[in-house]
Amino acid sequence: MRTKIAPILNLVEENENLKPLTNRRPVASLPFACRYRLVDFPFSSLSSIEAPSAALFISGSGHSLYDHIRSGATWGLESSVGGGVFTHSHINLKAELEDPQYQGNYYDDHYHYVSRSHAEYVMIMGSNMLSNIRLDSLLRFHEKKDSDATVIYKKIKRSEVREDSIHSALIMSEKDNDKIEGIRPVTDTTDPNDSLLLNMEMMILSKDAFLNYLFKAKKENLDVSVKHIITYCHGSEHNIYGYEYTGYLKVIEDIGSYYQANMDMLNEDNFNSLFYRSNPVLTKLKNSAPTYYGKHAEINNAQFANDCEVYGKVENSLVFRKVTIAEDAHIEDSIIMQDSCIEEDVHLKYVILDKHVYVKRGAKLEGTPDEPIVVAKDSVIYEDGTIEEGE
Amino acid sequence: MRTKIAPILNLVEENENLKPLTNRRPVASLPFACRYRLVDFPFSSLSSIEAPSAALFISGSGHSLYDHIRSGATWGLESSVGGGVFTHSHINLKAELEDPQYQGNYYDDHYHYVSRSHAEYVMIMGSNMLSNIRLDSLLRFHEKKDSDATVIYKKIKRSEVREDSIHSALIMSEKDNDKIEGIRPVTDTTDPNDSLLLNMEMMILSKDAFLNYLFKAKKENLDVSVKHIITYCHGSEHNIYGYEYTGYLKVIEDIGSYYQANMDMLNEDNFNSLFYRSNPVLTKLKNSAPTYYGKHAEINNAQFANDCEVYGKVENSLVFRKVTIAEDAHIEDSIIMQDSCIEEDVHLKYVILDKHVYVKRGAKLEGTPDEPIVVAKDSVIYEDGTIEEGE
């Protein structure tokens, strides 16, 4: 059944702690698990409920994101039927912005998209809460509760997010466990072992509730964000509920959590939870050949995409497309992105190579589990371990 | 035959004199002739020679352009095969820009695109020289002449472009009429009746010649433009030829020329030259119903797109999709863009309505052939002729 839903992907996401990986791409474009980008996960959730269109709000030019999403055909977002993908780049968060001309566009773009979409509901999502949400279940919950707005949360330990995390937690009503009573910063909780209900910054709300909020937001110069809408709902007469997500979740907020999320995939439970227990995860298809493993290849607990040639030793690592690993090279606990080339006798441990890095014969590089070494796109690593950064 | 060509669409084009039509769109996105946008013309030329990919350089966010081009499938630019569309937005002309970080990207983006494209030739095009070029003929000319670089020009009267036009003219060698000897601003010619060979700012050049120029351009901080490449070729040992275009051409450089280009289409010779004598012009397909003309409709020399409902009188005008014209309304010498609604007893003459303008019952508006009234997107025109501008 085609769902009467207008999804808004709010991809203006904090990326300071993810640099240099986010130097030239938004968080949504971060490569993940050998074949994906983070934005594939919300898009795949939307595809499963057959959302006919989506509006994207992106800070920066979104070049890498456009090239990935194109017409959205991968996720059934056709342009001739249903609307397709509407993209809005160079969006700034309202709080940072004083120029009223841009602010006008920001609210108008939201308004036009939603009002013209023939939708009953608006869905707001981001890309930095890595997860795979069954939106059909959410929708049923939302309808059954006769809710105006429903926010997705997960019960996590305080230690699962950064000490200075910018994210927030829900406070549920004592009378009705499903009802949201308030919201507070996760930093209010200090004991790392304490539980909290993380606001996953995804919500569904009625078109009316959304447009009402938009009117207020424009007047008061507020961002269109889940956090603000929760606060708004409490100030007005809107019912707002929480929907618990129990599958795999990782908050991608720094290099450490990004590294850990990838490594998590080498654990079968996590891998199956994210890829096989919910919606199939769809990504842009590229023509490819099978990966070849050479006569002396040694592989131990690793994942690869197609199009690689592997002659060396790879352990506890993830390898993206079109990577060559020469004989007697040894890769451990690392993430090797697309188009990288690793020569003989190289040893990498706790390393993240961004796309198209060339590692010369004999080079050794070793980070730590907490602080993996990140090598920027197009870099060259020489035998003595010096890194010539890509332009 | 699939052509080994890497097209670069340089869409960073002067738009000051086209405001307000270019307030929120680049020149390339300007609607034209009821169904098209200017960028459809270079894209259709490329489609006819089966170019497998294209790189776009756009100033500003390019939102309207992205939504039009999407995956480029309309013009055979598929993503899984051959490369597809590579988009680079928020490009500034080098001369305006001091921040070396951005400059790095500008040249690198060009370099990566061309070097990875498996192409033999680079084609540079823009969108403000409205024309329909047979690139297969150009290619044959280029190969027959054993040329390093070939520039397309047209013989025009000086009066065909603005008095202060920023465009340039070619100077051909006296020994070899096809050889370019120099370039000069069209403003050097002052007599409006004089002929000149307008540089159409489209050229084909060998991959090597292009990469050589790019190297120099990066060092000297030059734009990748036809004008600069011509000058470069003269300074080096490269052969550079001119290829004469004899079909319909209009330089879109201000509201007057934009208006005239549209009106030109009501002349059969121009219409046939642009649409039927060369490549078929392809644009993004939208699902549509036939246009309905009411029992008392009066039409005289006008063009319409599908999806309109016309009950009134329309003369010497162009009407885009989803326009309603009520009974006893009278439209003359005007351009009515998509989604506009015209009520009863309205009279418009020499008017350009941008998209989604609402003209209330009884309103009258009359410009002049030289200065048509331009009404911005989303405006409302009241009975007394006052215009409430769209946000």
Place this chain on the structure above:
Amino acid sequence: MKTETVAMILAGGQGSRLGKLTKHIAKPAVPFGGNYRIIDFALSNCANSGMNDVGVVTQYQPLILNNHVGNGSSWGLNRHNGEATILQPYSSMEGEKFFKGTAHAVFQNIDFIDKKNPKYVMILSGDHIYKMDYQKMLDYHKEQEATLTVGVMPVPWEDASRFGVMNTDKTDRIIEFQEKPENPKSNLASMGIYIFNWDRLKKYLVDNQAKDRQLTDFGHHVIPAYLRNNEAIFAYSFEGYWKDVGTIESLWSANMEFLDPEHELDIRDRNWRVYSNNPNTTPQFLTESAKVTDSMITDGCYISGEVVHSIISHNVKIGKNSSIKDSFVMPNAVIGENVKIEKAIIGEGAQIHDGTEIIGSDDNIEVVGYDEEVGGYTDEN
């Protein structure tokens, strides 16, 4: 998401009563309404009803039809979870598989349906003009716990004997089926739209095949067999415009009705759009000498003559001093100067030379075939 329903659009018929209009193309591919082919209505209904898994069964002259349907992308039917598939005769280890009737066509494509493993199979015809929400019919089928639901519509009693008629009890359960009865007991005509529980239908088709009793046709064989076995068959009543354009006259009159801006089919309704696979062509050009009233014109047309109460499809040229009235002109036709056409259907790509007159009447609509040339030097008599 698992496939709940597979929709099978039967588009294999020749439609021989349309005469030369279906000589080289299947009836569902016949142009309609300026911008459409007949099958667009069934396909758009599927898309708008969220029935994304569609088999289009073709057999008779399918080239244009297959090309039109393609991979279903024009209707949004090319998704990861749902797609349009063309099903045509083929050969197998058991021999050549042509389709001898509506039910037989489904029997021959059991493998296709089984691969989708649906709970329900919906049978549709590719040659009716209507807008219908199939999802509502499916909801009804589930509510009634039916094993077969038949789409019916009330027709005037005097016409009932021209249809297959369903007699129902007070609960809308079908208790009798009469094919073109002389004395109809009901005025509920079958629309040729069925929802079956797939496992049950498959059992009927396979078991009877094994006994060498082919269930060839749904109306003649399957419904009677279901009735004999006291299956829960229900009638789902459809109210709204529905037209079988099986004859020249009905094709013409359906077009004339379609033309009316107040027509209940409402082609401009944005909530239930009729999609098609449209060509990339130029704007419509109405010259100084054009006079167009109460008509639909489509992109790519060049009109210099007079058009009154007619539908002109895309890329049609009409010369000076010509007049077209009460007619339907299919795509790419070229009509010269001083031509007079009234109450006619002009086929795709037909050429009507200068000075020709083609005048039909309400009882006898004139037809010019596809690519046919009329008038001029080539055919002067």
Place this chain on the structure above:
Amino acid sequence: MKTETVAMILAGGQGSRLGKLTKHIAKPAVPFGGNYRIIDFALSNCANSGMNDVGVVTQYQPLILNNHVGNGSSWGLNRHNGEATILQPYSSMEGEKFFKGTAHAVFQNIDFIDKKNPKYVMILSGDHIYKMDYQKMLDYHKEQEATLTVGVMPVPWEDASRFGVMNTDKTDRIIEFQEKPENPKSNLASMGIYIFNWDRLKKYLVDNQAKDRQLTDFGHHVIPAYLRNNEAIFAYSFEGYWKDVGTIESLWSANMEFLDPEHELDIRDRNWRVYSNNPNTTPQFLTESAKVTDSMITDGCYISGEVVHSIISHNVKIGKNSSIKDSFVMPNAVIGENVKIEKAIIGEGAQIHDGTEIIGSDDNIEVVGYDEEVGGYTDEN
């Protein structure tokens, strides 16, 4: 741009020598090399040669094949000027049109080719593994001013009697054709690749049909007829890897050759890519207990066992302590624990239960059919 050449890929054959591998699917749709189906090579050759107008003639069990080819978009064959079209049996006013042979299949699709109005028609087979620039062969055809050019390749003299052999004069003009001759006069074997001038070929097909002498097969009927009429027939020699994978043994050995990273087919050559219609699946997961050497593994695989000198297609699961050697495993197969497989082809979706042994030899490659279950409770003997 006008269509210069229409390529007709004949993909209707059953390939009966492949036994159970072609029971439910046509030979050109048989999986190959981990990520491909056999027809991908011909389709990619068309795309890379700039032959954008392609008719894919299907007949035998075409569901998977048609679904794979779709609208040709995986090969970039869905452009405004050029597209892939599936051509299957159909019915017409003249009756049912099945394809009785290679030339007859072209005869039955004259309408399709005429619509494109090409100068040349290229005939290709959908079941060969090779990379070839058809444009070069077309250039040769034009240079020689041939009315028919036949693609040939030199084979070892001792094998020549297994092929259709072309005897040429010094100018490469073909003067004699011998089908599987006992004493071959030449070692130039026909590859089943032809370029015809369309108007000429059409005349032969139609004229002979009119005389009730059907030209059913290109090798048996059309080439002899051309020779009798002294047409300008030339041989175009192809040098390079070419393999007809018509038997179990040749399918297996072609896969084993393909596996070699130094193989001349060079699947990783970016200038002549082999495209396919790949599924959207997960990365390949090689667990702690996996041991993979000299093998190709494809996305979606989950490997816990040992794989040596084998091709494992997408979405295959291999359990712990299992060992796969010198084998080709097709997509979606599930192989349990403690399984031993050597010199075998495992069909799509086959299930090999725990503890099973499947051991073939060079002379007798073991084959497990599609969706077949081996071992376990269901088949314990």
